[in-house]
Amino acid sequence: MMEERFKPHPKIAGLYTVEGILGVRLATQNMIKGTSVYGERLFQTEFGELREFSFKRSKVAASILQNMTIDNLKRNSKVLYLGASSGTTVSHISDIVTEGIVFAIEFAPIPMRDLLNLSIRRENIIPLHRDARYPEEYTELVDCVDFVFCDVAQPNQAELFVRNLNAFLLEGEGLIAIKSKSISQTKSPEQIFREQSRILESKDFTVSKSVSIDRYHKDHKVFRVIPTSS
Amino acid sequence: MTLLSKTIVGVLELTEEGDVIQLIDEASLSEVSSSWDKVITDNRWVYETLSDHINKKLDLSNIVLKKIRNNRFEFLLNNSMFIGELADYYDLVREKAIELSRDSVRQFSQGRDTLIAQAVLTVDELQRSYIQLGIRLQEIYSLHFPEILVFIRTSHTLARVISACPDKSELSLNVLNDQGLDSEISKLILNSRETSLGADFDSIDYAMLKSLANEVVGVYQQKTELENWISETMVDIAPNLSAVAGTNVGARLISQAGSLKELAFSPAGKIQTLGAEKALYKAIKSRGKTPKHGIIFQIPEVGTMPFWLRGKMARAFSAKIAIATKLDFFKGENRGTEIRKGLIDYSKTLRERFPKAPERFLRQSKQSYKRNKSNQGKKRRRQRR
Numbered sequence: 001m002m003e004e005r006f007k008p009h010p011k012i013a014g015l016y017t018v019e020g021i022l023g024v025r026l027a028t029q030n031m032i033k034g035t036s037v038y039g040e041r042l043f044q045t046e047f048g049e050l051r052e053f054s055f056k057r058s059k060v061a062a063s064i065l066q067n068m069t070i071d072n073l074k075r076n077s078k079v080l081y082l083g084a085s086s087g088t089t090v091s092h093i094s095d096i097v098t099e100g101i102v103f104a105i106e107f108a109p110i111p112m113r114d115l116l117n118l119s120i121r122r123e124n125i126i127p128l129h130r131d132a133r134y135p136e137e138y139t140e141l142v143d144c145v146d147f148v149f150c151d152v153a154q155p156n157q158a159e160l161f162v163r164n165l166n167a168f169l170l171e172g173e174g175l176i177a178i179k180s181k182s183i184s185q186t187k188s189p190e191q192i193f194r195e196q197s198r199i200l201e202s203k204d205f206t207v208s209k210s211v212s213i214d215r216y217h218k219d220h221k222v223f224r225v226i227p228t229s230s
Numbered sequence: 231m232t233l234l235s236k237t238i239v240g241v242l243e244l245t246e247e248g249d250v251i252q253l254i255d256e257a258s259l260s261e262v263s264s265s266w267d268k269v270i271t272d273n274r275w276v277y278e279t280l281s282d283h284i285n286k287k288l289d290l291s292n293i294v295l296k297k298i299r300n301n302r303f304e305f306l307l308n309n310s311m312f313i314g315e316l317a318d319y320y321d322l323v324r325e326k327a328i329e330l331s332r333d334s335v336r337q338f339s340q341g342r343d344t345l346i347a348q349a350v351l352t353v354d355e356l357q358r359s360y361i362q363l364g365i366r367l368q369e370i371y372s373l374h375f376p377e378i379l380v381f382i383r384t385s386h387t388l389a390r391v392i393s394a395c396p397d398k399s400e401l402s403l404n405v406l407n408d409q410g411l412d413s414e415i416s417k418l419i420l421n422s423r424e425t426s427l428g429a430d431f432d433s434i435d436y437a438m439l440k441s442l443a444n445e446v447v448g449v450y451q452q453k454t455e456l457e458n459w460i461s462e463t464m465v466d467i468a469p470n471l472s473a474v475a476g477t478n479v480g481a482r483l484i485s486q487a488g489s490l491k492e493l494a495f496s497p498a499g500k501i502q503t504l505g506a507e508k509a510l511y512k513a514i515k516s517r518g519k520t521p522k523h524g525i526i527f528q529i530p531e532v533g534t535m536p537f538w539l540r541g542k543m544a545r546a547f548s549a550k551i552a553i554a555t556k557l558d559f560f561k562g563e564n565r566g567t568e569i570r571k572g573l574i575d576y577s578k579t580l581r582e583r584f585p586k587a588p589e590r591f592l593r594q595s596k597q598s599y600k601r602n603k604s605n606q607g608k609k610r611r612r613q614r615r
Binding site: 112119120127136141143144163186204 | 277301324326331
């Protein structure tokens with residue numbers, strides 16, 4: 001059996017690559033030793049205990065594997081995560097931003113229970129049971145952040161993403177994973193992505209890069225949005 | 231112009247340039263507000279608390295307010311005695327966020343409609359295991375006494391007989407009568423023992439059969455109890471919906487929609503195809519015919535309609551269900567029975583007006599079916615390329 005080799009990720013500190021028989025995978029340093037959050041594999045390495053960051057379950061991991069540029073996910077970053085669900089990806093982001101804060105917004109009550117349990121154990125997660133469509137309802141708790149990720153599978157998610165960027169992004173970047181099937185069943189994915197990209201372009205923000213993660217998540221595309229001035 | 235930024239310890243009042251005037255306590259916001267004439271805020275709560283006489287505006291992209299949000303801790307450090315360190319501030323925010331989220335999740339769990347939605351799923355699961363266990367029991371028992379299956383078809387009755395007396399040689403008229411079988415059938419069962427093709431078992435095997443039979447009886451009982459509970463609770467929380475659609479279908483609709491609120495805010499067209507999502511999306515994709523009914527097919531009046539009238543009836547029912555659910559959700563008056571009477575009258579008139587399937591209807595449906603088939607093929611071929 002081939003040995004698994006572990007290397008730090010060249011661009012993102014706190015992220016590691018695992019090269020093994022199944023190809024390249026990602027992993028993050030486990031903040032709470034010995035526990036796995038959703039049944040993912042743990043590796044004992046010279047970098048400490050690593051948790052596998054599965055591209056099958058996380059769109060962030062999938063887009064990193066597809067060479068998406070991410071500049072603002074650092075040790076001391078503040079992150080706003082819209083559509084945190086039960087916190088699979090959020091737990092990995094909290095591994096990466098050990099000295100920062102993750103604001104995790106989720107609207108559905110049942111995944112919110114898991115997220116609450118997760119945030120009690122991980123002290124850099126701030127869970128909020130709010131509707132991401134109305135950022136004005138959580139401005140008193142959420143600060144301006146460096147990195148916004150949006151994965152809410154709503155027909156109008158590009159609009160709500162722009163609203164959140166307007167409210168919480170001064171400098172930094174935002175990533176949005178758009179699923180074409182949740183916008184329209186009949187139109188072709190290319191057409192939908194073109195329309196959505198037009199919504200994301202505005203006076204203050206521009207789309208700087210987009211990658212398709214169709215390989216791992218069907219009919220998904222990730223857009224990187226940055227403030228126009230920077 | 232005054233800028234207001236809500237923070238965790240109070241509302242910051244700022245000048246247009248972003249200099250802090252004061253930190254206002256949440257409770258005294260409306261008292262202070264009389265001196266302002268134009269206000270910009272970034273928070274829904276502040277916006278709604280201020281009286282309508284003030285010229286107020288909700289602006290999320292206001293750059294001054296945004297800068298405060300970027301560096302809120304330092305503004306608070308200078309103006310509030312509550313916060314001394316950055317870590318303290320985030321601890322405070324985290325505690326507050328967890329507390330708020332806990333409350334609202336708890337509130338969701340309190341709704342009895344969520345309980346019903348879960349119970350309906352449980353009934354389905356119990357039904358499935360009752361059928362499967364029942365078939366298994368019949369298979370096993372047929373090794374011992376295959377002739378009984380000719381007379382007892384329902385696994386529930388069979389299970390009760392087995393649980394009372396698993397050994398066929400010990401069966402008696404009394405035992406069978408106690409399980410609700412009439413005496414003629416009981417006599418036939420007892421007579422068929424003489425020529426039985428089944429083998430005799432050991433006492434340890436009978437104990438196994440008995441416990442399996444008890445399991446089947448238990449599952450059936452559990453299912454019945456849960457169904458009774460659902461119908462009682464449905465009459466309690468959604469009297470109109472239960473009267474129009476029946477308690478079972480009503481509960482299923484709530485379960486499929488997610489909650490009573492979701493159902494009350496759904497249009498009739500959505501209610502009509504609730505539960506037939508797969509067929510609906512397939513039809514939309516291939517531009518075929520959309521399904522006529524989903525869960526509401528289980529309403530006897532819809533399901534027993536001849537096929538050329540089912541769509542009409544489903545349409546009428548879904549429209550009235552939409553009205554009834556809105557009455558229930560907004561605690562309106564009870565008009566369920568009245569609505570249902572109207573629907574039954576309508577079904578009678580429909581049957582009178584269209585006694586036979588229209589020729590046009592038959593022809594058209596065949597054609598459109600063919601067209602759908604060919605379209606699907608084309609689409610698949612196109613995708614492959």
